[in-house]
Amino acid sequence: MKSISNIISQALKQCQPSAEDVEKLTKVAIETKSLVSRYISPKVVDVVFGGSFAKGTWLKDEVDIDIFIKIDNSVNDIEFGHLGEQVGLQSLKGYNPYLRYSDHPYVEAVINGIRVNVVPCYDVLKGKWKSAADRSPFHTEYIKNNLDDDQRNQVRLLKKFLKSVGIYGADIATGGFSGYVAEIMILKYGMFESVLHAMSNIGVENNVISIDKPDEYSIKNFESQLIIIDPIDHRRNLGTAISAESVGKLVLAARSFLAKPSFDFFIKNEKKLSENYEGLYPNLVIIEFSYKRRSPDVIWGQLKRSLNAISKQLELANFKVIRGICVTDQQETAVFVFLLDSVTLSPYTEKIGPKIFMRKETANFILKNQEKSLITWVDNEMRVSTLIQRETTNAKHFLKLLLTKKIESTGITKGLKGDIQRLFRIYSGDDQTINGLAKEAVRDLITSDERILQ
Known part of the structure; x- marks a missing residue:
């Protein structure tokens, strides 16, 4: 080695x-x-x-x-x-x-x-x-005045590492680490390797990067997984634009590289499909639609917010979402893909109510579920429970209903509602061959970067 x-x-x-x-x-x-x-x-x-x-x-x-x-x-x-x-x-x-x-x-x-x-x-x-x-010219002067030539090369190494792991760029699509953040990290820790040591040891109480003494009051108001104080504006947290997923990937990649150094961390990675990846296809639900062209940051912001909204609606309907992803060609086509625990549910579901000692709550629970209830009983914990028939048992049917008759209450961003309503397709991974943009999205969803999992 x-x-x-x-x-x-x-x-x-x-x-x-x-x-x-x-x-x-x-x-x-x-x-x-x-x-x-x-x-x-x-x-x-x-x-x-x-x-x-x-x-x-x-x-x-x-x-x-x-x-x-x-x-x-x-x-x-x-x-x-x-x-x-x-x-x-x-x-x-x-x-x-x-x-x-x-x-x-x-x-x-x-x-x-x-x-x-x-x-x-x-x-x-x-x-x-x-x-x-407006801050950008100040950022430029700050870095020019504080980085030496050796540190500039350390920044290049860090950028290349981040890029290889797929977390370089503060754009909404990536939700990763900007070039300026990479520069700040080198200024803070001095060397590329020192940055990795620091990242491999971050924790809930050890997640602040600040070149100067941080303002404790400001830090308490920052809620990101990694807090990075902008040295030219201490009220600004550069970590806000970095997703929790990107922070997690950097931590794992840093630990893996330090444990087993490899040049592979500086080249474009081809993620590996698991041997049984096709077994996941029946559990995939795919939504494809077209949209009127708009700027990349706008469409990515709308897609990511809408992905979260649809995931929440699926969960509320008892479809467990394991992972979800959105992709776009940044021209006119977008895709949502959801990996579910199961695309179909059993016809019935149990609702567990309050303990019988809670007289008022028990009465309300029984009254609320009376019309839909098939059977009601007292369980071993002295709670009132009832069995009711589900309104929908198929995730594809549920999503079709959601995106047509109930789209106004879904939480999908206003800017996408009209696009989706004009024309969309919903299908599962075993309905048809997955091609084009959807194939790219599925591959991203069901592959692992084995380098960072050492």
Whole structure:
């Protein structure tokens, strides 16, 4: 078995850009910034680099160039959005630019094979934030001033590790660790390996990452599994965007790598299907539908909230949801997949009531279930119990009813209700061959990353 230091040296060669890579990227960055800078005006105060390029933490062959246009803070929110669009689209008009959406629209284009983002932010003093992007230039300066060259390479290793495990990126689809969070973790712990040691030992009372002394009052109000204090805004918890699943995966991956170091943790992982995976197919319920195109963050947010809502409705109807997943092609198609304990239920269910000493509650329980009850009895714990016939015993039938006649009370996000009602398909894994996007979703749902399960 190779030592950790040998594996890290090997991994660093894969993620550290060469001098030629740096020269090519810098040339594109400077030329693009020059195009954007032509639009400096009383309202467009300055143009600055941001992101991993500016901070020197970008991965070889995996980099965007982020250019922030700083807009005078007297500009109102509507004009702010218009200015961001106008400057971005005009300055990059020779490269087929297009709009992307986050809290505000921004412009993206591909120049010489490199993705460039032109993002508006307000020109504000530290702490006087007006838009979600206003902190970004402060993040850039903070990292540039505090990371040394060795630590920049440690950041690259951590990013590559996170990416391999599938938890790199703060977008809603991933719910993982952002590049800035990776930088903060290296600043806190010094080295990639030290980050893994720290993550492998986190617990309920040991889940705060803060470069400075944390504000105990603020921490008490943070509810995420991992609390990461933003050093330029101590009231902001960077861990909010990280899902519990991603935190759990990092903890397991850190423990596994430290116990059994392998270069496999730095390459794209192909999850393995279990030998008996086809035995799970009858327990899968799949919902496919089309939607009107919208920004990736918007559709992913709607899908994830709706997935939770549908899962809750299934549980309320006594269908045990083992796992659920949503996927989209980010164009027009989306899929929900649920792995159930069983797609069908027995015709009857037992309802256990209060103990007979609770006179009022017992009377109410009997009255409430009188019409539906098949038999009622007192059990060995002196509780009143009753057997009633279920309204539905098939999860597919239940979901069809839910998505047609009862969709308004499901908790599905408003933005998806119309899309689903127009046309959807529900089927189980043994009804038909699973293809396309649904096949991708099923594979994600029923596979395991064996690397992190050492």
